Amino acid sequence: KIGLKGVCFAWTNARAGAAQGGAAAMSAWSDISNLLLQLWPLLLGNILEWYEFSVYGYMSKVLAANFFKGSEIGLWLGYAASFVSRPLGGLIMGAVADRYGRRPVTIVALVGMVLATACQGLLPVVTPVCEGSWRGSSVGLYILIIARLFQGIFVGGEESGVGTYLAEEAPMKRKGLATSLYFATAFLAFLITSSLVALLYSWLGMEKMNCWGWRIPFIVVLPVGAIALCGRMKVPETAAFTRQQQQQRERRSSDRQVAAHACAVVLGCVAAGAFSALFYTSNVWCIGYLKAQGMPAEQASWLAMANNAFLVALTPVFGMVSDRVGVGSMAVIGFLWTTIAGVPVFALLQAYSTNWLVVLACLSLGFGIPIAILSSSSLLFCAELFPTEFRTLGIGLTHNLAMSLVGGSAPLAAQAFIRCVSVGPGLYISAFGLLSTLTLWVALRMRARGQLQMTHLRPEPYIFHMFRGEDADSKARDSKVSADQETGSNTESLDGVASDA
Numbered sequence: 001k002i003g004l005k006g007v008c009f010a011w012t013n014a015r016a017g018a019a020q021g022g023a024a025a026m027s028a029w030s031d032i033s034n035l036l037l038q039l040w041p042l043l044l045g046n047i048l049e050w051y052e053f054s055v056y057g058y059m060s061k062v063l064a065a066n067f068f069k070g071s072e073i074g075l076w077l078g079y080a081a082s083f084v085s086r087p088l089g090g091l092i093m094g095a096v097a098d099r100y101g102r103r104p105v106t107i108v109a110l111v112g113m114v115l116a117t118a119c120q121g122l123l124p125v126v127t128p129v130c131e132g133s134w135r136g137s138s139v140g141l142y143i144l145i146i147a148r149l150f151q152g153i154f155v156g157g158e159e160s161g162v163g164t165y166l167a168e169e170a171p172m173k174r175k176g177l178a179t180s181l182y183f184a185t186a187f188l189a190f191l192i193t194s195s196l197v198a199l200l201y202s203w204l205g206m207e208k209m210n211c212w213g214w215r216i217p218f219i220v221v222l223p224v225g226a227i228a229l230c231g232r233m234k235v236p237e238t239a240a241f242t243r244q245q246q247q248q249r250e251r252r253s254s255d256r257q258v259a260a261h262a263c264a265v266v267l268g269c270v271a272a273g274a275f276s277a278l279f280y281t282s283n284v285w286c287i288g289y290l291k292a293q294g295m296p297a298e299q300a301s302w303l304a305m306a307n308n309a310f311l312v313a314l315t316p317v318f319g320m321v322s323d324r325v326g327v328g329s330m331a332v333i334g335f336l337w338t339t340i341a342g343v344p345v346f347a348l349l350q351a352y353s354t355n356w357l358v359v360l361a362c363l364s365l366g367f368g369i370p371i372a373i374l375s376s377s378s379l380l381f382c383a384e385l386f387p388t389e390f391r392t393l394g395i396g397l398t399h400n401l402a403m404s405l406v407g408g409s410a411p412l413a414a415q416a417f418i419r420c421v422s423v424g425p426g427l428y429i430s431a432f433g434l435l436s437t438l439t440l441w442v443a444l445r446m447r448a449r450g451q452l453q454m455t456h457l458r459p460e461p462y463i464f465h466m467f468r469g470e471d472a473d474s475k476a477r478d479s480k481v482s483a484d485q486e487t488g489s490n491t492e493s494l495d496g497v498a499s500d501a
Contacts, residue, residue, distance in 0.1 A: 035170065035178050041231025042162050043185045045110045048225055049158045050189035052117040052151065053082065055217045057284070058197045062214040066125040067141050081145055082152030083408030089156025090396025097161050097392035102168070103237045105161035105392070110232060112154035114225030119147045121218025159403075160396030167383035168240040168391070172458055173323055175380055176330075180319025183375035187311040190283075193217070194305050244388040261394060263452055264385040267443045268398030271331060271381055274436035275374040276407035278338050278429050282367035283307065285411040285425065286349070289418075293353040303360055310364045311372055318376035327384060328454070328463030330377035331440060337370040338433030346426030367429075384455050384462075391456075406432070 036043070056063065060075055068074035089109075097105040123140040163182060170178030196217055204213040283304070290300050322330045345366030352358035379395070386394035410428075417424025444463070446452040455462055 035174065035181065039166065039169075039178070039181070041228055041235055042106065042165060043181055044224070044228040045106065045113075045158065045232060046162055046182055046185045047189045047192070048110070048221055048228060049113055049155055050186040051193050052113055052221060053155055054190050054193045055117070055197075056082075056120075056148070058193050059214050059217065062210050065210065066127060066214070067123075067144055069127050078145055078148055080408055081148040082155065083404045085149045085152030086156040086159075086400040086404045087397070089153035090160045090400035091156075091393070092153070093157025094160045094393035094396030097157075097164065098389055101237050101241055102161050102165045102392060103232075103235055105157055106165060106235070107229070107232050109154045109158035109161055110225065110229055113151060113158060114221050114229075116147045116151040116154060117221050118219055120144055121215040123147075156396060156400045159399055160392045163379045163395045163399070164383060164392040165235075165238055167380055167457060168238040168388075175458055176322030176327060176376065177316060177319040179380040179383070180315050180322070180376035182379050184312055184315040184319075187308050187315065187375075191305055191308040191312060194301060194308070196220075198301060198305075240388045261386060261390055263443070263446065264454075265394065265397055267439060267452075267454075268382040268385050268394065269401050270436050270439040271335075272378055272399050272402035273406040274335055274338055274432045275371070275378050276402045277410055277432035278342075278367060278374065279371050280407040280410035281414050281425055281429055282363060282371070285414045286363065288411075289414075289425075290353055290359060293350075295354050295356070295359070299356055303356060303363065306360060307363045307368055310368050311375070314368070314372040315376050318373050322377050322380070324461065326461035326463050327377045327380045328440075328444075329461070330373055331381050332437075332463065334370050334373035334377065335433050335437040335440060337373065339430050339437055340433075341366050341370060342428070342430030342433060343423050343426040346429070347423050350422065380457075384457050385453075387456050 056079055060079075063078075064070055064072060064075040068078070093105050093109060123143055126138060126141050163179065166178045166182055167175060200213055200216060201209055287300050287304050290303070291297055318330065345362050348366070349359055349362040379399070382395050382398045383391060385398075413428055414425035417428050421427060443452055443454065447454050
């Protein structure tokens with residue numbers, strides 16, 4: 001009888017657990033669908049942002065022949081122009097968003113990105129590769145560089161404006177999921193770009209593609225951008241910014257704001273730097289490296305598309321996990337994984353560089369999982385560091401400086417390091433992971449002493465209990481968080497969030 005009762009009890013508990021798990025899964029998917037319906041104009045514009053930023057790289061050979069007389073150095077200097085101007089865009093448009101609102105900045109950034117990208121597809125070429133091409137001496141090259149610079153400015157404004165909007169408007173218990181959709185749609189943009197370019201090459205052939213087909217990926221952004229613009233015109237201002245405006249706090253100048261939050265800016269830059277080094281080394285440089293090692297170009301392209309599809313699927317999952325364990329916990333896991341995996345994973349990839357199965361495992365499991373972990377938490381981690389009146393500028397500085405200085409130079413650094421040490425790119429990745437780990441450890445010590453506030457939006461959940469500091473931490477944090485807490489229809493009480501986690 002006791003055994004039968006135990007079996008029945010276990011079966012009842014299992015059914016109850018399964019029912020709760022099913023209800024939780026349904027709730028999660030319901031939240032995802034609601035977020036997509038609410039935020040689709042921002043996410044569609046974000047797809048365009050990263051599509052526009054990546055199409056230049058996928059069309060590199062054609063652009064080098066038409067504009068740079070075949071010079072690889074000139075081509076990548078043109079590519080770097082957008083990275084150079086990104087911090088400037090984050091600084092200017094971030095300051096504007098913190099003063100006049102997030103909504104107008106997202107609209108201006110979208111229009112600027114679309115026009116700058118479409119302009120690149122309408123330029124006269126410098127050295128036509130076929131008869132009948134529109135030739136314009138060096139004018140086309142100059143306009144191309146100027147368009148790339150403006151594109152970087154608007155991309156910097158787009159990232160800070162949209163990132164802040166997602167962090168502020170998402171429900172309290174789904175902020176991790178909402179901000180993870182930013183990079184999930186970014187990876188989707190890379191997947192769309194690579195697929196579109198591959199299809200155009202297969203349909204038009206190399207000759208037509210080099211002659212006029214290369215213009216299509218640039219011009220096609222116009223109708224999609226018009227749809228995204230119509231949606232963004234109807235997006236309201238964030239509730240957090242509206243409350244901050246109504247309170248009419250005394251405003252400080254941007255330079256005084258930066259000085260007041262210098263530690264948070266440094267922490268955000270280093271945290272985003274680990275993600276930038278890992279992503280641009282593994283997802284950008286490694287593909288070219290594999291081709292140079294003898295892997296067929298078509299196979300390398302399929303591997304890149306498979307890896308991007310993996311990241312699109314996995315990033316929102318880790319975003320939901322961060323809503324359970326906290327964005328600080330995800331940062332710790334991502335930094336440690338990056339530190340440990342950099343050298344051995346690259347060494348394995350290097351030893352079996354022509355074995356597509358091993359390479360796929362290295363790119364998706366060895367590097368892809370920490371990329372998904374960091375991309376699911378990076379934006380919210382930086383948003384949490386700053387109050388409402390400085391949040392957009394703070395994200396603009398941290399993420400854009402990291403993307404510009406670390407992401408823009410990562411392929412060049414990896415190429416230089418591999419000439420010195422065979423596992424140089426892996427050391428480069430591990431070094432940034434270690435730097436981010438140590439910086440986060442120092443920041444947590446400062447937080448424990450009440451010297452640094454790391455949560456302005458959602459104090460709980462934030463980080464594993466083993467990393468919590470003394471009571472001074474919670475006192476310093478909770479005394480300041482109340483001014484920036486989300487209230488209203490799209491939020492829930494902190495007690496409910498903590499108990500849910």
